Amino acid sequence: MNYRHAYHAGSHIDVFKHAVLVMLLEHLRKKPKGFTVLDTHAGAGRYDLTAIEAQKTGEAADGIGRVIGKEIPTAAAYLDLIRRLNPDGLRTYPGSPAIIAAFLRDDDRLIACDLHEEEAAKLRRAFRGDPRVAVHHRDGYEAIKAFVPPPTRRGLVFIDPPYEKDDRDAWRRVAERMNAGLRKWPGGMFAAWYPLKDRDGIDRIRKAYDRGNPPTLAVEFLRVPIDGVAFAGSGILIANPPFGIDAGLKALGSELLAAFDARNGSISLDWWIPKA
Ligand SMILES: C[S@@+](CC[C@H](N)C(=O)[O-])C[C@H]1O[C@@H](n2cnc3c(N)ncnc32)[C@H](O)[C@@H]1O
Numbered sequence: 001m002n003y004r005h006a007y008h009a010g011s012h013i014d015v016f017k018h019a020v021l022v023m024l025l026e027h028l029r030k031k032p033k034g035f036t037v038l039d040t041h042a043g044a045g046r047y048d049l050t051a052i053e054a055q056k057t058g059e060a061a062d063g064i065g066r067v068i069g070k071e072i073p074t075a076a077a078y079l080d081l082i083r084r085l086n087p088d089g090l091r092t093y094p095g096s097p098a099i100i101a102a103f104l105r106d107d108d109r110l111i112a113c114d115l116h117e118e119e120a121a122k123l124r125r126a127f128r129g130d131p132r133v134a135v136h137h138r139d140g141y142e143a144i145k146a147f148v149p150p151p152t153r154r155g156l157v158f159i160d161p162p163y164e165k166d167d168r169d170a171w172r173r174v175a176e177r178m179n180a181g182l183r184k185w186p187g188g189m190f191a192a193w194y195p196l197k198d199r200d201g202i203d204r205i206r207k208a209y210d211r212g213n214p215p216t217l218a219v220e221f222l223r224v225p226i227d228g229v230a231f232a233g234s235g236i237l238i239a240n241p242p243f244g245i246d247a248g249l250k251a252l253g254s255e256l257l258a259a260f261d262a263r264n265g266s267i268s269l270d271w272w273i274p275k276a
Contacts, residue, residue, distance in 0.1 A: 003162030005119075009047035010060030010093035012260060013234045015067060015075075016221040017160070017193050018099055019252055020236050022078040024156055024191060025103040027242035034107030036150035040140025041160045042112035043095040044122040050091055065090055067259040074252040077103075096160060097123060097133070104132050109155075111147055113140045141177045149185035157181055159192040163201065171201045175208035182213050182239055190239040196220060198228045202235060209237075209272065216273040217241045219249045223262045233265070237272070 008014065028035040049060045068082060068090055081102050085092055094102070097112040104110060112127070113136045114120045120137035127133040136143060144157060159178070163170045174192050181190060194202050202218075209216070222233035238245075246269055253267020 003164055004053065005043040005095060006047050006051065006053035007057050008059050009043075009054060009095065010049060010064040010090075011057075012059075012063040012066075012223050013195070013231065014093070015063050016234060016252075016256060017236065018096065019072075019075040019078045019256070020219065020249070021096060021099060021158065021191070022075070022081075022103065023245065023248055023252070024189065024238075024242065025100065026077060027245070028108075028154065028156065028189075029103060029105065031154070033154055034105070034109070034152045036109040036111065036147075036152045036155035037100045037104075038143060038147050038150070038155070038157045039097050039100060039110065039112045039160075040143055040157065041162070042097040042114045042119070042123055042135075042140075043160075044114075044119045045095045045097045045112070045126040046122075047093045047095060048091070049093055054093075060090070060093060064093060067256070070259045072252075072255045072259050074248055074255055096158060098126065100158070101127065101130065101133055106132070107152075108132060109150065109152065110134070111136065111143065111150075113138050113143045115139050141173060144177050144181045145184075148181050149188060153187070155188060157185075157188060157190045159190065161193075163195055171204035172208045175205045175210075178237075178239060179208075179210040179213060182210070186214055188240060189242070190237075192237045193234060194237065195234050196222060196226055196232050197230065198226060205237065206272065211273065213273055214240050215271070215275045217245070218270045218272055219253075220268050220270075221253050221256065221265070222267075223257075223260055223265045225264055225266075
């Protein structure tokens, strides 16, 4: 477990991932009934972009730094949040649990897990005193077994693993834990992020993904075409996606491509399991 998100926080990959996350949260907020989000691989929750880790990679400057001042209508709520956190210039970036927490209402809940002790401790400090948020220092995949379905019976399981090089089973594990989670909670929304350097990993997820799962959509945002070397972009596999989200995701992709001036980039949607 060597991965530290502090090096990558606010990258173009985070921008896409978190803009989609906010879309899903906005959908959940449409109904007054409370919802629960399980963030299985939550990370530290807040990242200092002036710290040595972020400065070393420059990913935030080339990611959120490139778009924070631009008009991106489909990502307006996400960008507003980043701007509110940075009234005096870009210095801090929220991780997924901080983003989710910003969209919780009184009856909504967040369960945030991280297996790394330091990240879990940071999360605990960040959410101390917030009764809507529970932090667990535990394996996120085990947490799916333990917390799904949540008492609210509405919500999202957000799966954002590091896919470390020495963890060859990571891809298959994502599919298997989604399969198991969806068996326990067939109506739950599940969103699993995956990196796109090549297609080997996502092909492994697809092979192990249960054909009997509920409707499932894969959305992929590539800033540059895949060449097998660089991180060209990433995808999010969404089980039980909100009705009509296709148009929003396509618009988000086009607006992000324009904001990043990514002329060779692309947005694509693929229904792995179509709506009945
Ligand atoms: C990509 S980062 C998460 C970023 C975060 N979701 C965000 O969007 O801001 C992956 C995190 O997973 C944690 N991790 C690795 N293996 C884990 C496991 N089995 N269960 C829970 N967390 C794990 C790492 O410590 C790391 O903080």
